[in-house]
Amino acid sequence: xxxxxxxxxxxxxxxxxxxxxxxxxxxxxxxxxxxxxxxxxxxxxxxxxxxxxxxxxxxxxxxxxxxxxxxxxxxxxxxxxxxxxxxxxxxxxxxxxxxxxxxxxxxxxxxxxxxxxxxxxxxxxxxxxxxxxxxxxxxxxxxxxxxxxxxxxxxxxxxxxxxxxxxxxxxxxxxxxxxxx
Amino acid sequence: xxxxxxxxxxxxxxxxxxxxxxxxxxxxxxxxxxxxxxxxxxxxxxxxxxxxxxxxxxxxxxxxxxxxxxxxxxxxxxxxxxxxxxxxxxxxxxxxxxxxxxxxxxxxxxxxxxxxxxxxxxxxxxxxxxxxxxxxxxxxxxxxxxxxxxxxxxxxxxxxxxxxxxxxxxxxxxxxxxxxx
Numbered sequence: 511x512x513x514x515x516x517x518x519x520x521x522x523x524x525x526x527x528x529x530x531x532x533x534x535x536x537x538x539x540x541x542x543x544x545x546x547x548x549x550x551x552x553x554x555x556x557x558x559x560x561x562x563x564x565x566x567x568x569x570x571x572x573x574x575x576x577x578x579x580x581x582x583x584x585x586x587x588x589x590x591x592x593x594x595x596x597x598x599x600x601x602x603x604x605x606x607x608x609x610x611x612x613x614x615x616x617x618x619x620x621x622x623x624x625x626x627x628x629x630x631x632x633x634x635x636x637x638x639x640x641x642x643x644x645x646x647x648x649x650x651x652x653x654x655x656x657x658x659x660x661x662x663x664x665x666x667x668x669x670x671x672x673x674x675x676x677x678x679x680x681x682x683x684x685x686x687x688x689x690x691x
Numbered sequence: 692x693x694x695x696x697x698x699x700x701x702x703x704x705x706x707x708x709x710x711x712x713x714x715x716x717x718x719x720x721x722x723x724x725x726x727x728x729x730x731x732x733x734x735x736x737x738x739x740x741x742x743x744x745x746x747x748x749x750x751x752x753x754x755x756x757x758x759x760x761x762x763x764x765x766x767x768x769x770x771x772x773x774x775x776x777x778x779x780x781x782x783x784x785x786x787x788x789x790x791x792x793x794x795x796x797x798x799x800x801x802x803x804x805x806x807x808x809x810x811x812x813x814x815x816x817x818x819x820x821x822x823x824x825x826x827x828x829x830x831x832x833x834x835x836x837x838x839x840x841x842x843x844x845x846x847x848x849x850x851x852x853x854x855x856x857x858x859x860x861x862x863x864x865x866x867x868x869x870x871x872x
Contacts, residue, residue, distance in 0.1 A: 537731030547728035550718030574754050
């Protein structure tokens with residue numbers, strides 16, 4: 511089993527953190543191999559950025575994603591830039607408030623109002639990156655929710671635990687709705 | 692020009708953050724190509740971890756470090772584990788309080804009391820990862836100090852700016868002493 515996962519969005523949306531947390535959950539809790547990376551080229555000056563995670567039962571020899579299985583896009587610009595090289599059966603998760611134009615004929619696209627829901631329910635969108643972890647993990651079943659939530663809680667100060675737990679669960683609930691459950 | 696830089700230590704020392712900040716400074720401010728990554732294998736359960744940065748004027752085709760030019764080790768275990776594959780002319784920077792046994796015949800080792808100095812001067816070792824950026828950048832001249840400090844300041848809440856600026860400068864001063872300036 512192997513997952514090539516790309517988080518994309520703009521600076522300040524916490525996509526690198528999301529990637530690191532997912533990689534740690536898979537490796538530390540799940541005993542998998544994982545590589546988390548970000549590449550910066552001249553395009554790093556622009557608005558869209560990505561963070562990638564590869565999770566595998568086998569050793570990961572080439573640590574760069576060639577074509578992702580799962581792409582999360584939190585802005586339109588990121589969607590446009592980072593969904594051009596997908597596998598045919600790739601899953602794409604886009605934020606409903608930020609991404610309006612997407613191709614859901616070629617790929618399965620889940621359009622999920624993560625940022626709006628987190629802002630409304632928690633008073634700020636700052637933990638939308640935690641919610642998106644709940645969403646992607648519910649849709650794609652990458653690791654046990656419990657493992658990922660443990661890693662999230664352990665990586666932030668105790669005062670953030672309750673907020674992060676709520677954000678993660680908001681993400682799961684939105685995924686269930688998107689899956690039609 | 693290319694730098695292969697490995698930060699190593701234990702969880703909670705902020706080495707991934709240090710790697711990300713350095714990569715961003717090189718790419719966003721310096722217009723270089725940069726890749727920042729961490730690999731987690733079954734050994735991720737252990738105490739020592741690493742975060743790697745490659746900075747290059749050219750495109751980076753293979754984004755994994757084969758043998759590093761610069762290694763920073765903030766624990767003895769990390770030193771033992773992550774300095775086995777160095778280039779002959781590699782530079783090694785170790786924290787003086789944490790790393791006591793090292794080989795400074797084969798490689799140039801700078802033994803710098805970063806964690807102690809930050810703890811004493813700032814009341815906590817939490818920004819030792821920022822200080823170590825000042826140290827490695829002063830010793831190895833990777834990017835302009837101004838660029839790296841800008842990226843550091845922009846990546847944390849405003850209330851941390853003064854503390855981070857002090858930590859970075861502590862790191863520079865320690866490096867100057869280590870260089871015999």
